[in-house]
Amino acid sequence: MDWLTIFTTTVHAAIGWETVVYGLAAIGVNIHFGYTGLLNFGQAAFMAVAGYGLAVTVTVLNLPFWVGIFVGLGAAVLLALLMGIPTLQLRADYLAIVTIAAAEIIRLIFRSVQFKGVFGGSDGRRGFNGDFYAMNPYPEGRYGIGPIVFDERTLWLLTVGWIVVLLACGLVYLLMKSPWGRVLKAIREDEDAVRALGKNVFAYKMQSLVLGGVVGCFGGFFYGLYNGAVQPDVFGTEMTFFAYTIVILGGAARVFGPVVGAMIFWVLFVFIGNLLAELVANGYIPFMTSIQVGPIRYALVGLGFILLLIVRPQGIFGDKREIAIDAR
Amino acid sequence: MRDDTMDETTGESSDESKDAAVTATRKAAALEAFKDMAREPGVAKPDPILVVDKVVRRFGGLTAVDVEHVEVQRGAITALIGPNGAGKTTFFNQLTGFDTADAGTWTFNGRAMSGVPAHKVARAGMVRTFQLTKALSRLTVMENMRLGAQQQKGESFWRALVPGFWRSQEQEITERAEELLVRFKLDAKRDDFAGSLSGGQRKLLEMARALMVGPELVMLDEPMAGVNPALTQSLLGHVKDLREQGMTVLFVEHDMDMVRDISDWVIVMAQGAVIAEGPPSTIMSDERVIDAYLGAHHDAPLSDTELQAQLHDAEAELEAEIEEETQK
Numbered sequence: 138m139d140w141l142t143i144f145t146t147t148v149h150a151a152i153g154w155e156t157v158v159y160g161l162a163a164i165g166v167n168i169h170f171g172y173t174g175l176l177n178f179g180q181a182a183f184m185a186v187a188g189y190g191l192a193v194t195v196t197v198l199n200l201p202f203w204v205g206i207f208v209g210l211g212a213a214v215l216l217a218l219l220m221g222i223p224t225l226q227l228r229a230d231y232l233a234i235v236t237i238a239a240a241e242i243i244r245l246i247f248r249s250v251q252f253k254g255v256f257g258g259s260d261g262r263r264g265f266n267g268d269f270y271a272m273n274p275y276p277e278g279r280y281g282i283g284p285i286v287f288d289e290r291t292l293w294l295l296t297v298g299w300i301v302v303l304l305a306c307g308l309v310y311l312l313m314k315s316p317w318g319r320v321l322k323a324i325r326e327d328e329d330a331v332r333a334l335g336k337n338v339f340a341y342k343m344q345s346l347v348l349g350g351v352v353g354c355f356g357g358f359f360y361g362l363y364n365g366a367v368q369p370d371v372f373g374t375e376m377t378f379f380a381y382t383i384v385i386l387g388g389a390a391r392v393f394g395p396v397v398g399a400m401i402f403w404v405l406f407v408f409i410g411n412l413l414a415e416l417v418a419n420g421y422i423p424f425m426t427s428i429q430v431g432p433i434r435y436a437l438v439g440l441g442f443i444l445l446l447i448v449r450p451q452g453i454f455g456d457k458r459e460i461a462i463d464a465r
Numbered sequence: 466m467r468d469d470t471m472d473e474t475t476g477e478s479s480d481e482s483k484d485a486a487v488t489a490t491r492k493a494a495a496l497e498a499f500k501d502m503a504r505e506p507g508v509a510k511p512d513p514i515l516v517v518d519k520v521v522r523r524f525g526g527l528t529a530v531d532v533e534h535v536e537v538q539r540g541a542i543t544a545l546i547g548p549n550g551a552g553k554t555t556f557f558n559q560l561t562g563f564d565t566a567d568a569g570t571w572t573f574n575g576r577a578m579s580g581v582p583a584h585k586v587a588r589a590g591m592v593r594t595f596q597l598t599k600a601l602s603r604l605t606v607m608e609n610m611r612l613g614a615q616q617q618k619g620e621s622f623w624r625a626l627v628p629g630f631w632r633s634q635e636q637e638i639t640e641r642a643e644e645l646l647v648r649f650k651l652d653a654k655r656d657d658f659a660g661s662l663s664g665g666q667r668k669l670l671e672m673a674r675a676l677m678v679g680p681e682l683v684m685l686d687e688p689m690a691g692v693n694p695a696l697t698q699s700l701l702g703h704v705k706d707l708r709e710q711g712m713t714v715l716f717v718e719h720d721m722d723m724v725r726d727i728s729d730w731v732i733v734m735a736q737g738a739v740i741a742e743g744p745p746s747t748i749m750s751d752e753r754v755i756d757a758y759l760g761a762h763h764d765a766p767l768s769d770t771e772l773q774a775q776l777h778d779a780e781a782e783l784e785a786e787i788e789e790e791t792q793k
Contacts (some may be wrong), residue, residue, distance in 0.1 A: 311626050316619035316635065318612070321614050323601045329563065330599035330671075333677055334613050336620070337585035345624055462602045462660035 138419055143411045145284045150407035154291070154363040156399045157298035158184075158356045162376065163383040163395030164305045165353025167172045170381070171389035172313060174325030175344040176229055179220065179236030180380050181386050182243045183350040184357030185372035186212035189247060191358055192367045195265035197255060202268035206358065213354035216243075217347040225245060225342045237374065248369035261368030269294075269362050291363075298359050300405040302375055302396060305352050312348075324389070353380070382442060386450030398455055491709055495541035495729040499744060502753065505682055506732075506739040507534035513592075514539040514682055514713050521570030521579055522552075523735075528589055529555040531737040532569070539680070542704065542714040544724045544745065547734035553717045554596060556734065559595045562586040573682065588625065588720060592680035596687045596717075601668040602772060606651055609670055610642035610663030611635070611657050613677025649673045652784050665696035672703060683707055685716035701727055721749065733757065 150156065162180050169175040190209030194200045220239050224232045247256045256262065273293040279286045287295065312318045320341050323331045326339045361367045379402070387398025413430045415420050425433065446452075451460045498511050513536035522530040530552040533667035535545050545553050546770055558564035560571060562583035570579045573591050581589070600607050618624050619631025646652040649669045654662060659670060669689060675683060688704065703729055707714050718724050724731060725743055731748045733741040741748065748754055763783070 248699070308626070311628075312622075315628065316617045316627035317622055317625035318630060319604070319608055319612055321621055322608075324605055326601035326603055327599045329583075329595070330601060330610070331559070331565070332583040332589055333593050333599075334674065335584050335615055336612075337584050337594075338581075348622075458605050458658060458661075462658055 138415050140153055141284055142414060143408065146411050147404055147408045149287075150403040151400045152295065152299075154294060154298065154359065154402065155403050156396075157295065157302060157342060157362070158360045159307060159376075159379055159402065160302050160396045160399035161356035161359065162353045162380040162397055163387070164302070164309060165225050165349035165351075165356070166377075166380045167350035167384045167389060167391075167395045168309065168352065169346055171384055171391070171394070172318065172325060172443035173321045173342060173349075175225075175342060175349075176233035177236045177346065178233050178348065178374070178377055179238075180350075181372040181374065181376040182236070182240035182354050183213045183241075183353040184360065184376065185243055185247060185367075185369070186216050186355030186368040186378075187357035188361040188372070189262070192262035192265045193255060194362055196262050196267070202265075205265065209354060209358060210351060212461040213350045214347055218343070221343045221346045225339055225346065228392060237377075240372070240374065240377065244369050244372055247372075256369070259369060263368055265368035266362045266365050294359065294363050301355050301359075305355070306392055308352075313390075313392070313405065318340075346465065384452075386442065386445065386452055388455035390452035391452070394452060394454045401453070405438050406434070409437050409441070413437070489699075491540065491711075492729070495538070498538055498541065498561070499730050500728075502742075504741065504743040506742055506743055508536070510536040510538040512539045515560070515571065515573050515715070517571040518569060520556070520571060521567045522555055522559055522564065523567050523759065528737050530559060530566070532556060532734075532739055534658070535732060535739050535742075537713065537715055538730060539713050540708065540711065541729040542716070542727055542729045543710050544728035545715060545717045545734060546719070546721075546724060546748075550736075551736040552756075555733055555737075557593065557684060557717060559637055561587075561591060561684060563593075564780060587678055590679070591650060591684065591687060592675045592678045592682070593684040594668075594675055594686055594688065596670045596690060598664070598667040598671050600659035600670055602658060604659055605643060605656050606654045606659055607639070607656060607669060609674050610646065610677055611638050613674040614638040614641070619636035638677075644674045645676055648706075650699070661686070663693075665692040665700070668692055668700060669696075669703070670793040672700075676707075682710060682713045682715065685714065687717050687719065689718060689720050697723070705768055721768075 162184060165183065166177065168176040169180075178317040187209035191202075191205035194205035194208045215283050216239070220232070220235055223250050224235045246252060247261075248259045250258060254257075270293065270446060273289060275289040275292055277289050280287055280292050280383075281287055313321070320331065320336050323336075324338055324341055328342075332338050357367075357372070360371065383398035383402050384395050385398075386401055387394030387396070402418055410430065412423075413434055414423075415426060416423050417427050417430055449455070473641055502508055502510075503683075506644070515537040517532055517535045519534070520530055520532045521528065545556070546551050555564065559566040559569075559575060561733065562578075562581050562585070566579065567773060570577060572578060573586075573589060576589065578586060578589070578591070600719075601612070602614070619628075624630040643652065643655075646655060649672070651662075651666065651669060651673065654666065659667065668691075672683075672685070672688070685704070692700060701723060704714060704716070716728075728745045731737055731743055731745050733748065733751075733754050740757055741751050741753045743751060
């Protein structure tokens, strides 16, 4: 048993690029779902349009990196407006239906043969992160403490990534303790009551949708920058539901809930995967082959989450009193 | 314009000391206005705050509301009564912008309000409560109150990010909210979740929250529904209080004792139309009202089948009520 590998990969997962990407997606979902009560099931679409916005701008249009970032952000805002205008006036479940459909439409457009010249079909786009790593101030080498080391590229991505995560948390903190955030939380509880108190509910829901989408779209940027590529099938519904799982794990409507949720999510995922692989490789589980480790790992992680939520239904940071009120 | 009305109400609450005299005059003034008024539906009032003309609302083939003309006198407490299904709540929803009328116009303070969205109706000074109380459960009592205040600087996204912009205003709002909470005896619950309050306390909170808007016309949809008898007196007192402070009250109610106790004028609806108006002391002896409540042939002997049917209806109603109670 290679406990050291299990340990280091697990620690890597806790602060690694997946945690950054999914943490940002989850912070966005937390703004939508946790604070405003909007069921946006298309968070992956926000990440996709951002990733592709950057990739296509740089590789197809040959424009600079920063223009690509702005195109990606603009695309996320536009997407929020497009989905929100027809649906935010309707009952909450319509948004869920529309967003999940929109996310699939966007994914299928990105992988379509028709637009292969622009989006690259099912191969996606690659080679747009050069400018990002050209800005890397860390000289070549390996950095870390003991067995936990990163190369200079990963370290640069994680530095920027965690700065963005912390900025997003700061933004959420400031907003949610302000009267603006109070209106959002009130909309989550009962939007008619908020209307009766003279607030333009539609405008607030739209602002929430745009904000959460923009925060989530940074996850799309970092995904593309780390992997050096964007590929349509990555941005499937699975990504959205991982983000929801993370929010609920960490505790909805809590500033650091999504970040800690993302850490737990990836730690569990990587730890269970590696542990199983090691156990199988060393013959401790004779009835399993190493090929079966992948799917079994998903099942076990799912089981872990179920147990966690039975013990702490309010998530890690949640307030038990709030859950009690829900049940009434 | 909003500021003016707010000053007016706060100014009035400050000279509560010379109360008794004011109360007497306010009530007397209201009664004086109604003296010798015709008992016809749609009768003209000397100083109407709300004038409704030809409002129609159909749900498929059912005409839920068909009000020819009705006026609500300023500074008085007007009750809107009628048997179940008379269209009282639907009428309320039309007037407050929560539902769109198929036809008709109405003016509030001389300003046309048809087609105006709910939040703008509230801003204009016409604030409603709901039959099924809408306390914002996972917000504290204080946050519920603060939400009611209008023109909050911190409710705009960008200014929300800089607490300096809104902190002093928040302080003023909190002080105003605290005064109201003391008046409604909810000050001890200040930091509790609204969801933890009892049914009656939620009614009180909803009314207090509506007052935070600084309304001219308060519209209460069944303020006594589901309130335990001990709280009824206190709620009645608060409704009378509203008139003392110069507000106009229009309320829907089933409890005739309450209607007789606090209203200055009664409007009766049946099958969507206003069928009678009059002072509370005599309205229930009006032929049209008796017919509406008991059926035109109520004093004719019943046939056996009719008796059976009536018994069946009564039982069904009782069961429905029991079910509603148990669901709470």
